[in-house]
Amino acid sequence: MMSTLPHPLAGARVLIAGASGGLGAALAHECFARGAERLALAGRDERRLSDLSLPGTRHPGDLREPGACEALVAEAADAWGGLDVVINASGVVAFGAAADLPATALEELFALNTLAAIRLARAAAGAVAPGGAIVTISGVIAEGNVAGMAAYGASKAAVHAFAQAFAREARRAKVRVLDARPPHTETGLAGRTIAGIAPDLGEGRAPAAVARRICDALEAGERDLPSTAF
Numbered sequence: 001m002m003s004t005l006p007h008p009l010a011g012a013r014v015l016i017a018g019a020s021g022g023l024g025a026a027l028a029h030e031c032f033a034r035g036a037e038r039l040a041l042a043g044r045d046e047r048r049l050s051d052l053s054l055p056g057t058r059h060p061g062d063l064r065e066p067g068a069c070e071a072l073v074a075e076a077a078d079a080w081g082g083l084d085v086v087i088n089a090s091g092v093v094a095f096g097a098a099a100d101l102p103a104t105a106l107e108e109l110f111a112l113n114t115l116a117a118i119r120l121a122r123a124a125a126g127a128v129a130p131g132g133a134i135v136t137i138s139g140v141i142a143e144g145n146v147a148g149m150a151a152y153g154a155s156k157a158a159v160h161a162f163a164q165a166f167a168r169e170a171r172r173a174k175v176r177v178l179d180a181r182p183p184h185t186e187t188g189l190a191g192r193t194i195a196g197i198a199p200d201l202g203e204g205r206a207p208a209a210v211a212r213r214i215c216d217a218l219e220a221g222e223r224d225l226p227s228t229a230f
Helices: 022-033 046-051 068-080 103-125 150-173 207-220
Strands: 013-017 038-043 057-060 083-088 128-137 176-180
Touching: 013 022, 013 068, 022 038, 022 083, 022 207, 038 046, 038 068, 046 057, 057 068, 068 083, 068 103, 083 103, 103 128, 103 150, 128 150, 128 207, 150 176, 176 207
Parallel strands: 013 038, 013 083, 038 057, 083 128, 128 176
Antiparallel strands: none
């Protein structure tokens, strides 16, 4: 089913969480290139946010903090008089056998990848204008978990499961929920692991290419973006 907006990014008010990361930054640039000049860029790395050569508001902060997701959406909506698209590209990764993963890493995986993603989507549902969209990025691992990434995969699979049902609920408000599951992408995240050492993941997709595909899906009105679509 297609969106009621044929060109949802042209002139759109877009909030991108995780804009200081590799994929988030690529998404911000791609949205701007398609005419979304009213950007709200959020992330934990204030310096990298400042270095983005894009117009828009900056919202540094940690989405794991109590009330942070709700505050971010409220600030962005207040800055632009509402929102049309909310994209969550934030996340952390950990490697190693589940039995060996430190408890603190397990908690951080689910605090940011799962709970913050759900809280952000819930907050966005009340702020996104009818005809707009909320984008979650659960990734290919949500389609089939692998040994050595069990906890990380579980944190992402939970987001995918949430998005499937949440999408049906959001339709009542004429808001589209799009879950994207791109293959391994060269965002640099594997080099910033919170636990363990990344195995040889092979050459990943370019962030710019993944961002283009996600934005294509937004503009085409797609409601699901499996790994095979990239």
